[in-house]
Amino acid sequence: MSIGIWCAVTPWSSHSAESMPPISSVSPPASSTPLAPLGRSGITFASPDIRQLQADNFANPGMLWVTRGETIWRTPSGVKGQACASCHQDAQQSMQGVSARYPRLDTKRGTILNIEGQINRCRQEQQATTPWVYESVDLLAMTAYLNYQSRGMPIAVTIDTDNRTQWERGKAIFHRRQGQMNLACVHCHEQLVGRKLLTDTLSEGHGNAYPIYRLEWQTVGSLQRRLRSCFNGVRAAIPDYGAEELLALELYLGWRSSGLTVEAPGVRR
Amino acid sequence: MLARIQVPSQARRGEVMTIRISIQHAMETGYRLDDFGRAYPKNVIHTLSCHYGGKEVFRAEMGSGIAANPYFEFYVLAEQSGDLRFEWQDDSGVRGAERAIVQVVT
């Protein structure tokens, strides 16, 4: 896969990164939801079989995790023996549209909270129990279940003066060359969209379908799992799960996918 | 073992019902290696059966060649109202079961 990236963007290929048009810098206004360039969801680059599988609410393997999440939602946990439902009642009502607004700024701590972070925050502070580890079946199930409640709703990540710094940081990471391959996200996911990377077609790199059931993983995985594979792909140092770097990047990606709808649980190859 | 089944709630006698089942299981092949080069032990669902009206109407015997989170779509002739009972077992001996009721009208 990494050799494929190299072949696609080495200087002696006909479309060297340096000769591409300049990256448009779209800055958000001071305090309102910004208009990011309308994009194409990753599913539009997928084969008919994958599109059919994602659309089929029964055959979609990610729905197994959604079902598990639904059970966990109602299961008492922690010292106080409280379930998510104890506070949030019926998720189909209370959680509708919630995931579409994540990641968001945790105003108290000044850090970015993605859905996984919010779930674990509730577990530790409200349920007085241990946080779930990234890629654990329960955290994936709960993420899938919550994001599923926003399925079909537009991404609504807001950038304002409070999270602007983190947005800038995410944007810098997205545009920064890194790793042995010396590539930035923008090279594949904006400048070379639609071109082939070995057997894959390069998508715009949106996270609106996450968590996804990836055929390659043979299981459901989080957006951070996918981002870390990309860092690995360009042979860069891979940030740890939950790292600030990844959270800032998630915030930028969330803003960048404005105009798309939540598709969780997605299916990708 | 978590599974989802799709059985029509109602069918006409003589109608061919579409039955679907999706089971959460890694179907570990025994070929995957961990970071130390040791193989994860093989553990796959080897048998899945469906009983309806007191007899077995579908049976699948499988191995690691079936994809993870096994999915099947098969057909059953609607005869009488009653249970469709699903049972499956993996190499480690863990069993799963699910059932659904179908109302058959004439």
Add this chain to the structure above:
Amino acid sequence: MNRRTFLSSGFCALPWCTPIAWAQTETKREQFMREVSGGAVVNPGRVIVDTPTLADNGHSIPVRITVESPMTPEDYVQRVTILAERNPRPIVASFMFSPASGRAEVMTRIRLADIQDVVAVAQLSNGTYWYGQTKVIVTELACLEEVR
């Protein structure tokens, strides 16, 4: 070494001196089909293997197998077996049917370890065997290629 020793040293172990395996080696697929049919002839036809010609990923490939049959008590499909000869375990799955099935059709998702024909062998109630196949191109292989 003298002449006698040289001659007895095995110089005469030439091809026409050794016993030859006259029997033609059958292909692996024929061998597996014979295993499934218990030696009976497996006729081409009646079985449709519907699967993509280019797989997204070898770990999960949709396959729908349909067998032409009235599925009456007098004439029905008893069993369908999926074979993938280049898989480490070539017999992928076996499905049992009866007149209570109504339709000799099953759909599932399989793993393929290499570019190959997916073969489905059907056993009918009249004792005959039939098969169908479709070639699938797989670029990301299951089982034998470690994916982290």
